[in-house]
Amino acid sequence: MHEGQVDLDAAAVGRLVAGRYPRWAGLPVRPVVSSGTVNALFLLGERIVLRFPLHPNADPAVVERARAAQTVAARIPTTVALPELLGVAAPHDLYPGWSTAYRWLEGELVDPAAPPPAIADDLADFVRAVQAVPLDVPLLTHSWRSGPLAAVDAEVRSALRASRTLLDVAPLEAVWADALAAPGPPTRTWLHTDLMPGNLLVQRGRLAAVLDCEDIAVGDPSVDLMPAWNLIGDALRSRFRARVAPTEPGWRRGRGWALAQAILALPYYVDTNPHMASTASRTLAALIRDAA
Secondary structure, eight states, X not given: OOTTOOOOXXXXXXXXXXXHOGGGTTOOEEEOOOOOSSEEEEEETTTEEEEEESSOOXXXXXXXXXXXXHHHHXXXXXXXXXXXXXXXXXXXXXXXXXXXXXXXXXXXXXXXXXXXXXXXXXXXXXXXXXXXXXXXXXXXXXXXXXXXXGGXXXXXXXXXXXXXXXXXXXXXXXXXXXXXXXXXXXXXXXXXXXXXXXXXXXXTTEEEEEOOOTTOEEEOGGGGGTHHHHTSOHHXXXXXXXXXXXXXXXXXXXXXXXHHHXXXXXXXXXXXXXXXXXXXXXXXXXXXXXXX
């Protein structure tokens, strides 16, 4: 998917485990099929998932951030399961960056084409729970979702131009302009930052787990409204909105964040990750309908 990415196979991961996690040496290693775009995943035994960023990073700050994000996640007042960090592996001859090990969480990935009705309430409650965590520990930032929408204006407009052969961008340009014009948030909160369908597990029709908490950060609370368009259908969007209760400008900025994520993904993944491209197309169509 990415130029310069590092690809591993199960045999190499097994050798790395023997060198970095000797207590787990000998456990079977299987690749996990995923539509994710940042990490390669491997199941170690039956209860451990190993995450290897496709672009390795040897900076120890990566591990410090993952541990800090775990501290914040542990304070989220929710019954939804969250990833538990079990270990970190230093750069290795087989993989030149830090990698992490988490406890495997049970559940099925939510089907974005047919999400269970309860997902609107469950996600709204999770968003509010994340926002409720006090800002009394060192604050983490996200590479771009911690700042204002205007910070990604140039990238979004470039992606809109690149998508002209894929869809009608005129209504999306109007959505983007409206989001940029919305007043900024009066306060910042903790955010998950990446509430995409691929990070949500369900069981018996309810939200069971939220994955990929390594990018927890502080920023505009409207960032975590993205599921209103990338997952929750038109019929339940108002229910999600009422339960989260964002301000009117916050809802408009939420549209902007959902648009930014989707339009940056669409032209980039259209030929390399059909799932991501499909999610982006569905999100953009929902934004157009919602803003009409």
